[in-house]
Amino acid sequence: MIVEFKNIYKNFNAVKALQDVSFTIGDSEIHGLLGENGAGKSTLMNILGGVLPPTSGTIIIDDVEYKSLNPTQANELGINFIHQELNLVNDLKVFENLYINREVTKYKFYLDKNYMIEKSYEIFKRMNVSIDPKLHVRELDTLQKQLVEIARAILFESKLIIMDEPTTALTNTEIENLFKIMRDLKEQGISCIYISHKMPELFTICDKYTVLRNGGFIESGDFKDIDENRATELLVGRSIIEEKDIHKKQLDSEAVFEVRNFTCEPFFRDISFTLKKGEVISITGLFGDGRGELSEALFGARKLDSGQILKDGKPLSLSSIRKVMKSGVGMIPRNRKERSIIKDMNILDNVSMANFNAKHKNPIISDKEELKRFSQNQKVTNIKVGSPKDSITSLSGGNQQKVVFARWFELNSDVYILDNPTQGIDVGAKFEIYKLIYDLTDKGKSVIIFTSEFPEIYKTSHRCIIMYKGEINKIINHEKLNERDVMYYSTGSNRKDENDE
Amino acid sequence: MSKLKSMLKSINKENIKKFYIEKGKPVLKNLVINHNYVISLVLLLVLGQIASSNFLSFGSLVNLMKSSVIIGIIALGMSLVILSGNIDLSVGSLLALTAANTALVYNSSESIIVSLFFALIFGAFLGSINGIFVGKAKVAAFIVTLATMAAYRSLTVQQGQGGPIIITQDAYYGKLREIGYGKFLEIPYIVWIFVLVTLLIIFIMSKTKFGRYVYAVGSNEKAAKLSGINVDRIKVYIFSLTGLLTGLAAFLYVSRFGSVDTATAGKSFELDAIAAVAIGGTSMAGGKGFVQGTFFGIIVIYAIDAVLTSFRVPSFVNDLIKGILILGAVLMQKVLNAKRQAE
Numbered sequence: 048m049i050v051e052f053k054n055i056y057k058n059f060n061a062v063k064a065l066q067d068v069s070f071t072i073g074d075s076e077i078h079g080l081l082g083e084n085g086a087g088k089s090t091l092m093n094i095l096g097g098v099l100p101p102t103s104g105t106i107i108i109d110d111v112e113y114k115s116l117n118p119t120q121a122n123e124l125g126i127n128f129i130h131q132e133l134n135l136v137n138d139l140k141v142f143e144n145l146y147i148n149r150e151v152t153k154y155k156f157y158l159d160k161n162y163m164i165e166k167s168y169e170i171f172k173r174m175n176v177s178i179d180p181k182l183h184v185r186e187l188d189t190l191q192k193q194l195v196e197i198a199r200a201i202l203f204e205s206k207l208i209i210m211d212e213p214t215t216a217l218t219n220t221e222i223e224n225l226f227k228i229m230r231d232l233k234e235q236g237i238s239c240i241y242i243s244h245k246m247p248e249l250f251t252i253c254d255k256y257t258v259l260r261n262g263g264f265i266e267s268g269d270f271k272d273i274d275e276n277r278a279t280e281l282l283v284g285r286s287i288i289e290e291k292d293i294h295k296k297q298l299d300s301e302a303v304f305e306v307r308n309f310t311c312e313p314f315f316r317d318i319s320f321t322l323k324k325g326e327v328i329s330i331t332g333l334f335g336d337g338r339g340e341l342s343e344a345l346f347g348a349r350k351l352d353s354g355q356i357l358k359d360g361k362p363l364s365l366s367s368i369r370k371v372m373k374s375g376v377g378m379i380p381r382n383r384k385e386r387s388i389i390k391d392m393n394i395l396d397n398v399s400m401a402n403f404n405a406k407h408k409n410p411i412i413s414d415k416e417e418l419k420r421f422s423q424n425q426k427v428t429n430i431k432v433g434s435p436k437d438s439i440t441s442l443s444g445g446n447q448q449k450v451v452f453a454r455w456f457e458l459n460s461d462v463y464i465l466d467n468p469t470q471g472i473d474v475g476a477k478f479e480i481y482k483l484i485y486d487l488t489d490k491g492k493s494v495i496i497f498t499s500e501f502p503e504i505y506k507t508s509h510r511c512i513i514m515y516k517g518e519i520n521k522i523i524n525h526e527k528l529n530e531r532d533v534m535y536y537s538t539g540s541n542r543k544d545e546n547d548e
Numbered sequence: 549m550s551k552l553k554s555m556l557k558s559i560n561k562e563n564i565k566k567f568y569i570e571k572g573k574p575v576l577k578n579l580v581i582n583h584n585y586v587i588s589l590v591l592l593l594v595l596g597q598i599a600s601s602n603f604l605s606f607g608s609l610v611n612l613m614k615s616s617v618i619i620g621i622i623a624l625g626m627s628l629v630i631l632s633g634n635i636d637l638s639v640g641s642l643l644a645l646t647a648a649n650t651a652l653v654y655n656s657s658e659s660i661i662v663s664l665f666f667a668l669i670f671g672a673f674l675g676s677i678n679g680i681f682v683g684k685a686k687v688a689a690f691i692v693t694l695a696t697m698a699a700y701r702s703l704t705v706q707q708g709q710g711g712p713i714i715i716t717q718d719a720y721y722g723k724l725r726e727i728g729y730g731k732f733l734e735i736p737y738i739v740w741i742f743v744l745v746t747l748l749i750i751f752i753m754s755k756t757k758f759g760r761y762v763y764a765v766g767s768n769e770k771a772a773k774l775s776g777i778n779v780d781r782i783k784v785y786i787f788s789l790t791g792l793l794t795g796l797a798a799f800l801y802v803s804r805f806g807s808v809d810t811a812t813a814g815k816s817f818e819l820d821a822i823a824a825v826a827i828g829g830t831s832m833a834g835g836k837g838f839v840q841g842t843f844f845g846i847i848v849i850y851a852i853d854a855v856l857t858s859f860r861v862p863s864f865v866n867d868l869i870k871g872i873l874i875l876g877a878v879l880m881q882k883v884l885n886a887k888r889q890a891e
Contacts, residue, residue, distance in 0.1 A: 346774070348773070348774060367778070368773065368774065368776045369776045369778065372776045378774060380771075380774050385768075385770060385771075386768075386770045386771055386774055387771050387774060387775075388768065388771060389763075389764050389767045389768045389771050389772065389835075390767055390768060390835075391763065391766075391767040391835035391836045392760075392763060392764065392767060392835075396760055396763075396764075399760075400760070400764060400772075400775040400776075400777070401775045401776055403757045403760060403761075404757075404775065404776035404777055405776055407757060410756050410757050410758065411755055411756050411757075412755055412756060412757060412760070454775060
């Protein structure tokens, strides 16, 4: 299937979401769509999926010109959109999900389960994966769920699959599997539009690229003609500032945060490390390494079997989150929408939330005082807002994340636990978050980052702790950091050798 | 006095303009979109006036307010519960049990102060039982309060052996009746109480830490917890406060009626209270809404009753029409909310 966008414009009232976008997606190709958040990728994909009509312009699909599409039409043409938040019903079985809303029946009412199950087997066989269609979807891991979505697209003779950030929740091995399947599909003549922020992946899997910026079309071309730096430049519209080398600075030897023998079965055991003043430690690993649980435990949000923390040499009470906060530890949780942003509240209240708990003695709140505190922190965090009383959801992902940082600045925290802090944030904003981390260490604050992205580890950390199945497998200093070793220890390859012996 | 003077001084062109255009948005438009229950109320009042010419007289407006008081005070508590993402079905039974025991306390003590405090504390205690099950034991609020609704009612009926609990004539006409029927500046005490309590709750919800916590818990419990809020304890407080307010309503109930029919007192009050919160624009999912809305919401519900009476609608279909109007009001809000989002 060949899809050509021709002079697409889309306005939402005064906002120009897309301006004069024209490019072509060829037959049997994997086409990378690049752009920061707000560049217009989703709008364009929604136009292709028939969810939105363009303000002007045409879409030409296999030589037929369309002024606009509707969702049914898009489906019939074989265009399928796999959203980042997967669209599966956890409580139904795999085959039921595959056939949802298109069930095959016998005698009108009676579901023809055997037929559907058999067909599902066939599809999975064609994809070269082994998933039992009779399992409940909740029993599957994230990759398998993703594959079920892809299977659904194939089942209904999709010719073009749009994938929005499909790898965010996948481990590296799973990503490789997904890519293998995508290549197989390409062989079978199915095209794919691949949306992602992750450069290495785009370069691995995609043939062609198209870059959008601020709603405008920037460039299309072959991935083999460009490198990552060039792609990032196209994306951001300026060359990326060289990251400051924080690691040249001599660290104070003063230990501020000592974790001793942290154990919480079955997630992690016997975790000990020491964080120095001004130091950044990253903690990484693969799915099932117990990182997520460890980050919660460090903040007092999860009960431990045993272990303690020494903060500035004194034992820290982990009995409630409030006590941990008060002793100067701040937390930026993973999964911003679910765990850190309070969506019905304005920006100001979102920032002040921690302060109310730990510092603000008076039960009555003064607007003036809140605003004053906010503007002081705004200078540090560089949050871009119209008015601090606007809704938090009016901000971009990066700015929302800065709001969460500002929470802890108000408390003057000196140890920051960041759990996947740049999740779903575009390249430009990522650098701003890193800059915030550098500024923190300059001021002698210490940071623990939980992340699975190697560039992030490399750019920020003095040391990297690699976890494997709930234990510290290896600690690597910055000078010796490289992606291969991190992968080697994350997969526990060193331990497999031991086991063999 | 000096405060008043400075207030008068501040009324100039600039400030009047400011009043009409807040944050660049016209106040009237803001009213239509954010506080549209006011429109429902105005529409009903106009309808009422069409039906009977003295509908908008001072007397009948006061009557309208007066009939809203008891469920209104309960609905204020219900707002908090719903804003925090929970529900309380037990308020009707809680009112009955508190009222029955308050009557007994008054019979033996003949002291208004003692029985008022008893009502407040007993109500808060019954509410805290809900709160502990919801907050600490983490059982769904719907289930907990469904259970206590049945349990509290059963206790009440047992106490009255199925019949009413009556305050002895002499004691009632002595002082207690004065609270239910007395007036200050031509407006009944109970209406004053309702307005003051509403203002207090509005203050708590908009200007205090506790208010922020209630919104935060209702909007995103996980995030609230990770910013250090003791979510479990906040829930216990919310249900206790609702119990306390229902206790106050129970005291006013006793002072107005002088007796408590254990089987029917407070029956289906929870439904009117929830309806008032819904009409007032509070999201049933929690996190979004205003207590002011509930105040007008309950008046809207009683205005519907009054308008239907004025139109001489047979009382059997009253609830049908009420149901339709409530759905209509909430639908209107949905449409307006969608519009607000689009802007």
